[in-house]
Amino acid sequence: MEEPTPGGAQSRPTVLLVDDEESILNSLRRLLRSQPYDILLADSGAKALEILEQRPVDVVMSDARMPNMDGATLLAHIHQRYPSTLRILLTGYADMTLIAKAINEGQIHRYISKPWNDEDMLVTLRQALAYRHSESERQRLEKLTRQQNKQLKTLNATLEKHVAARTAELQQTADMLDLAYEELKRSYVTGTEVFSLLANLRLPKAKQSNRQIIELIRVYCTTHGLGEADSRDMTMAAALYNIGKLGWSDSMVTTPADLLASTELDLYRAYPKQSESLLMTLDPTKDAARIILHHQECWDGSGFPDHLKGEAIPLGSRWLKLAVDFIELQRGLILERQMSSAEALLFIRRYAGKVYDPGLVEDFVGVCAVFLSDDTLNDPRVKVLSTRDLATGMTLARNLNADNGMLLLNAGKVLSGPLVEKLIAFEAMEGAEYSIFVKVPEEPKAAASAAG
Template sequence: MSEQHSATLLLVDDEENILNSLRRILRHEPYQILTASDGDQALQQLSQQPIDLVISDARMPGMDGATLLARIHQRWPDCLRILLTGHTDIGATIKAINQGQIYRYIGKPWDDDELRLVIRQALAFQHSERERERLERLTHEQNQNLQELNATLEQRVRDRTSELQQTADMLDLAFAELKHSYMTATEVFSLLLNQRLPKDKQTNAQVIALVRAYADYHKLDEGLSRDLSMAAALYNLGKLSWDDRLLNRPADALYREERQRYQLYPVVGENLLMTLEPLQDAALLIRHHQERWDGRGFPDHLKEREIPFGSRLIKLAVDFIELQCGLFLERHLNRDEALLLIKKYAGTLYDPQLCERFINLCTHMAPDLAMADTSIVPLDTRRLTPGMILARNLHAANGMLLLNEGKQLTRLLIDKLIAFEAAEDSHYTLFIHKPEVATTSQQEHVG
């Protein structure tokens, strides 16, 4: 129901028959009708309840209609005011217009239809004015809210951006911790793998150290470095089902059926890891780490750059370590022999460019990695001094043995090595016992 249909009207007249006549005219209209016989009574009713429209006679004893409507205008300006006036009440009409600011005046005798129409129009006008005022207040409130919002918007944007950045940082930290947890878990599991092998054939830690050293030195991206570490930790996972005899046999000494089983271990390792999404890339590196540069490896006979880079690097690290552990050939090679053999097969088994970088890493940049004795130091020929003892065999670039392990250097030998380097346009790194170790060895020899 609209405001017009629930309007309250107050009829004011000192003549009861006029009030009855007005009630009769409005009895079918949807208004609440109140009456008053004088101005004081009308003001009292206005003070007790809200009234939308007052129709007052002009001539009344005591307070006349113009005065009443003027007071109503002062106290209740939203209440509409209509004056009923006779032809001789021109002064009261003017007063009501000027002081009471009435909506309309209606002359007596009135036309019933006209009176009903005037009331409807007055209430419709009142309704539209109230709606306009409501909209103005709403607009004012919204403008104030908008001004406040604009005043604080920049700060709120900064605050929200800071919250989002903090959330993103927390997610990044959680993801980094998750990745670190996977890497830690793979290394712990690699220790379990080692329990199946004799101590001198436990290779995972050395392979991990080598691939990490390469990744750090060549600044490989974080994702590849992580996959390389996990693949290095679990590369021999597929060997878990082997019996102890097969585990301890060098790859070069396997029989035909054993070789067939051996060639499946990268695939078995991949299959065991593929259900773990964070390990799927590492699993692919494991699958292909026994492929050969010439395409004659296994399991898929990939060749050259068809082989994933990480698989090519892991093969170099695995072969280098396993050559020294007796897992590749029937005899154990020392570090230098292993590097010479790897260099010999560059372009056949190994990526030639990667092979060169790998050998350089092992001999010059990180000589103490993987099976290195901490009592041994690498030195170039210009840093050698007489009395130093060779800790490993020294081979020429063509593989020729130059000096045996245990050889004590003299000034003459050092000068010959320097001259040989110049003649061959090559560079040699000699592995020397640290002075205190060398002294002890000499004393034991003398004793």
């Protein structure tokens, strides 16, 4: 059976026999004639090297004692020039010096003594060729592994670049989506405010409450350093706390809570739950809905809808309760008599520990002081202008509401030329005259110095 080559194809191994005695060469050729080898003959070391220059040889078996170049020297040359060719020394003398030279310099695979045993000779050659084949295969696989590792390294480097580029692209997309989502949530807050003020139009102007409750909650969020998410939830809760009243009759909407008929009380006590149910279907308002659900709970457990007591009432709900009652007491929506802001605060203080969280009341009074003082008037950059005096780049210092209470623009909005023109046209259409609180941008110091 033919030995496989390193490349995988079938080929006959080549054996080169070297001896200066023709009879020895003929004996070896006759012995190996039936074997699946290509047999080459050389009668000297020089002739053997010529043959090796012309074609590859798997095994060289050389006699030890030859004129001009002995076997050990030949095999040493072959080891230097053709290290993959296996080398066997054939010696008829117990010459340990020559054998040692062949082993040390020629790195021989085996040595065979003369006269040889034919069967031992055949076994030795078969083993040598098998070893030669396994070594060739090992070298081929090592080379292939190195090539594949090099290719894999290149692919990994390319893949890492692609992954890094793709990761950067995905991160950029994620950042853009985050920004868009944050903008959407801010738009939701504005949308809820507009909706609540439109819903408030069912009430006479003197009884409308949502706009001031929103502003009061904003002051609370600012003075307490609430994060954007908590501020957004509290503001939406303030805007939509009474959305559950939309199904009430006009007379019930305007009737103070303490004057409602017994048949209307169940409907009144259900409005926080109704408000929560309407908002829970919208993901951006879910947290605000939970605040609204419990804003009519009382500190002593006498509130509704779940009779929660003390700190079992969510903190946001406790604050919303204070803000709602403070404004609704002044609008005549809780008691028949409309209170002043000072009277409303006295009422809240009186019921601290019963209706309201006693630990929050004085803090709330401080928030109301800030709310009522209107700090924008103390800012020298804030001006009160008519629509025709507005200019591009000015920023609204307060929310701008139409005479009917509808929110037109949010505080913080930067005015543009087209927006100013729209305000002038809307004012003319409504037959109104708006006084608009704006923050005028400061001139750069360098420009001011140059002007001086």
